Amino acid sequence: MIELVNVNKSFADKQVLFDINAKFEPGIPNLIIGASGGGKSVLLKCMVGLFKPESGSINYDGRDFVHLPYEQVREVRREIGMLFQGTALFDSLTVEENVDFPLKMFGKMTPEERKDRINFCLSRVGLENANKKYPAEISGGMKKRVGIARAIALETRYLFCDEPNSGLDPITSRRIDELLHDITNEFKITTVINSHDMKTVYDIGESITFIYQGKIWWQGHRNELDATRAHNPELNAFIAASQF
């Protein structure tokens, strides 16, 4: 479980996140939704430690990530997998080398075991025949899959996805959604997904966090969305704009 307590973040003189309090549970997809520029990516980057919040704490199963000494931060990071908005695959490495990368850096496996693990991860995301290709040679949807495979290569406990289906066609988007949902369930990962795709929300979302102008505007279960809309104009506007 990940718990955020009073997280504030600003850039120069512009505050982006205001007093964020939120909880993300393991085994279910936790969705963060909100309009562009609302601060979703910044929140995610604070959670994985790419930005340091000015105040507040981020607890990974009781470990306060913001205030731990650097060595222990790295321990936590080894349990974190992240799928970036632009996938961030290493473009000098092939698909299998990308998935191998965290294993090679941190794993304690023999080369054969690594090979098995790579093939397991790649087949888990439905990519069997691209092992030797470079990122520049595969499609956007395939890159996302490789990104997911790399993120789960080590026994990941926390998975972060920044807009996993931006720039994908509707069919591929649904597949990626299902994949994330299944992986989360199967390995009991705490998964946090940024999205502005309402279809994703209704398909796989369970815990929903709606961010509006840097504040947590509403947090609850998907089933409560429709009841909440009626008296939450900002949330209603967001959902209505995507024609739901």
Added chain:
Amino acid sequence: MNKLFFELGRYILFVRSMFFKPERFKVFFERTIHEMNNIGVGSIGIVTIISVFVGAVTTLQTAYQLVSPLIPMKVIGTIVSDSSLLEFAPTITCLVLAGKVGANIASEVGNMRVTEQIDALEVMGINSSGFLGLPKIIAGVIMIPCLIIVANFLMISGGILAARLTDLMSPNEFIQGARETFKMFTVTVSMTKSLVFAFIITSMSTYEGYFTEGGALEVGEAGTRAVTRSCVLILFADFIIAKLML
């Protein structure tokens, strides 16, 4: 002025942050070998062309300036070999390498920055500056002095060749001139310069790439900045070393 101090401080902190114990020695070693191949082997062609021509041209121009029957021709050999060792081989070669190697490193690292690959490394818990930069610096500090040794040899060879082809003097005369006043210390200076320049080129261009912000356009700018700043720093260091050692 503020910006200068900001950049200077950030550069020093960046260089310091690179010297961390590598995560996996095997991976680190592989990357260093890879970079040595890129930086060293990949630059032999350009270094050869430059050195031969600089040596040849220096010989011809020195001869042109020394038109006096009182001065023996072999003095040209002395002048050409000394100035090659002391200045031309390390400085000119490194200025060119700053253009080739520096731009290459800055755009590679800059591209990794803007496509979030560096963030990906950090999220995995890897010290990204050390992971990317240290192999490049070590490779540069090993390979660039080797290139300078080759450049030294080729410049003098170019001089001999030019002297021979234009019937200035025989190769023996040239070599005699070069040897008569040869001091081992010149080589020490030459190697010191190349070590320092190698460090400047690799660290400066990694730095410029690492702090790129924006997109493809800024990656290009980082490449340009890496080259100009490395060149200025090289010339500055050249002056300091000359002052301190000679």
